[in-house]
Amino acid sequence: MKLTKRTIDSLTPTEKRAEYSDDVLKGFIIRVYPSGRKSFMIRYRMGNASKRYAIGDYGKWTVGQARKEAMELLRLASKGEDPSQARRRSREALTFSQLAEKYLEARADSKRTIYDDRNKLDLRLIPAWGKRPINLITSRHVRQVITKLKADGRAVATCNRYLALIRVMFNFAIREGLLEDNPAATIKVEQENNKRTRWLDADELNRLFQALEEYGSPTATAALAMMLYTGARSGNVLSASWDDIDMERRQWTIPRTKAGKAQVVPLNDAAMGVLENQEKVMVSRYVFPGQKPWAHLTTVKKPWAAATKRAGIKDARIHDLRHTFASMVVNSGAELYHVQQLLGHATGAMTQRYAHIKDEVLRKASGSVAEVVNLDSFRLEKQAG
Numbered sequence: 001m002k003l004t005k006r007t008i009d010s011l012t013p014t015e016k017r018a019e020y021s022d023d024v025l026k027g028f029i030i031r032v033y034p035s036g037r038k039s040f041m042i043r044y045r046m047g048n049a050s051k052r053y054a055i056g057d058y059g060k061w062t063v064g065q066a067r068k069e070a071m072e073l074l075r076l077a078s079k080g081e082d083p084s085q086a087r088r089r090s091r092e093a094l095t096f097s098q099l100a101e102k103y104l105e106a107r108a109d110s111k112r113t114i115y116d117d118r119n120k121l122d123l124r125l126i127p128a129w130g131k132r133p134i135n136l137i138t139s140r141h142v143r144q145v146i147t148k149l150k151a152d153g154r155a156v157a158t159c160n161r162y163l164a165l166i167r168v169m170f171n172f173a174i175r176e177g178l179l180e181d182n183p184a185a186t187i188k189v190e191q192e193n194n195k196r197t198r199w200l201d202a203d204e205l206n207r208l209f210q211a212l213e214e215y216g217s218p219t220a221t222a223a224l225a226m227m228l229y230t231g232a233r234s235g236n237v238l239s240a241s242w243d244d245i246d247m248e249r250r251q252w253t254i255p256r257t258k259a260g261k262a263q264v265v266p267l268n269d270a271a272m273g274v275l276e277n278q279e280k281v282m283v284s285r286y287v288f289p290g291q292k293p294w295a296h297l298t299t300v301k302k303p304w305a306a307a308t309k310r311a312g313i314k315d316a317r318i319h320d321l322r323h324t325f326a327s328m329v330v331n332s333g334a335e336l337y338h339v340q341q342l343l344g345h346a347t348g349a350m351t352q353r354y355a356h357i358k359d360e361v362l363r364k365a366s367g368s369v370a371e372v373v374n375l376d377s378f379r380l381e382k383q384a385g
Contacts, residue, residue, distance in 0.1 A: 003030055005063050008038060027077075030058065040066035044077035048221050053083045066150040072136070086136070094178055096129040096137065102176070104170050115256075120165050126151070133368060139183045142166055146187070160189045198316060199324040207311035212303060214310065220303040223288040224321065229271040231325030233257070234318050238297050240287040245275060 003008050003022040011020060013036045020041075022028040029052075031039045038058035053073060055066050073083040094102075100121050100137040107114045117307055118138040128145055129137055142163070149159045164186045199207065205228070212221040226237050236254045244253045257263045267275070278287050286296035304318050 003063060003067070008058055008063065011038065016289065022067075025067060025070060025074070027074050028067060032092045040070070042070050042073050042077075042083065044074060044083065046077070046080075046082050051082070051084070066350060072138075075138075093133040093135045094173075095131055096134055097126055097131065099134050099169060099173055099178070100126060103172050106172065113150060116161075117165055120162055124162065125166070134170070134179055137170075138182050139186060142184045142187055163187060163189060189307050192287075198320045199327040200313070204311070204313050205324070208307055211307035211310040215303050215306050217300075217303045219278075219288050219297055220300040222278055223297060223300055223320070224304065226271060226274050226288075226326055227318070227321040229268060229274065230265050231329070232265060233322065234300070238288055238300070240296075241285050242279075242282070242287060243285065245287065247272075247275065247279075259371060 001020060001022070002024050003020070007029055011018075011030070011032050013032055013034050015034055015228050017031055017033045019029050021040075022030075030040055039060055040055040040058060042055065044053070055061060055069050055073070058066075061069075071351055073086075076083050076086050083329050104114060104118060104121075106368060107117065113346070124145060128148075129141065132141075138151050145166075146159050146163060163184060167182060170179060170182040170184060174182060209221065209225070212224065215221075223234075223237055226232070226240075227234055230237070230252070232252075232254065232256050236257065240252065240254075243252075244255065246253070250272060252265040252267055252271075254263045254265060275287065283289050284293040284296075288297040289295070290297045300318065308314075308316055
């Protein structure tokens with residue numbers, strides 16, 4: 001039989017304890033005691049010996065949870081590792097949350113990377129593995145995290161950054177003598193293509209912000225408008241503090257950008273308008289406060305997804321507001337060097353993606369000559385000799 005809730009509920013106790021095997025997962029069994037107690041177990045072999053290991057009682061464990069645990073234990077047995085000994089060692093091993101604490105403590109001097117690492121840990125890794133002993137985290141678990149990131153629409157580069165953090169953390173554990181193997185060691189990074197450049201035209205922007213207004217999240221709408229009017233990255237906008245804003249000088253100082261340096265962002269009239277409106281409803285030190293006044297807004301993905309769907313805008317990411325800002329600056333006639341400064345690029349390499357827009361601007365400018373002097377009426381013909 002296949003062990004399901006229905007089949008297990010139908011099992012009645014007898015005078016002697018009885019065991020029932022799962023037809024799908026070999027070695028996964030349920031033991032029914034005369035008292036009525038039902039317990040999940042695995043049956044496996046170590047050498048010539050047949051062994052059993054108790055997972056837990058039915059009721060405390062669901063069938064799905066027990067099946068998942070049985071798969072992991074049987075996998076250990078198939079590799080020649082006794083599950084009972086592995087579980088004993090796991091009780092002595094650090095959990096992933098404890099490893100994270102040790103790792104962050106060791107990286108305390110690296111302010112920028114520790115901020116990024118902590119975000120990744122809090123958002124994905126600790127929720128997935130926090131209570132799991134580090135010696136029981138396998139390459140399968142790592143692949144599951146990466147697969148989930150992709151399913152949630154994260155870019156290849158983001159997935160690679162998560163994989164890099166996992167590798168670094170487990171290498172740290174190995175150096176500290178806490179672990180022998182790195183579960184991420186054999187997982188390859190994927191080829192990145194960060195040259196995708198999509199920007200929204202005027203019609204799309206009007207439809208987008210109309211849809212955002214209808215969505216009904218003023219703070220999220222204001223934050224997205226600020227991203228468009230400054231070209232700043234979403235993380236910098238969402239965490240912006242009033243301490244960093246100089247309304248008189250019309251400047252916003254980002255303490256630390258992706259390049260690891262401070263950046264002074266000049267504030268145009270539109271950006272100033274956003275800030276003035278936010279100033280009227282100021283409730284915390286953050287320009288775009290979250291639900292709790294002492295915290296800033298952490299994401300605008302939900303309103304963005306709803307608004308782009310409502311507006312019929314396809315294949316657009318929040319980061320594309322940054323590209324839109326850059327394309328508009330280039331179309332205004334600005335030099336690429338100035339675009340680089342406005343975007344806070346460490347080098348001009350990233351800014352070169354907008355070079356073709358600059359070429360088009362120049363082409364149109366040179367075309368204005370033809371609008372003034374039209375030579376279509378003049379034809380140079382060969383004179384017959």
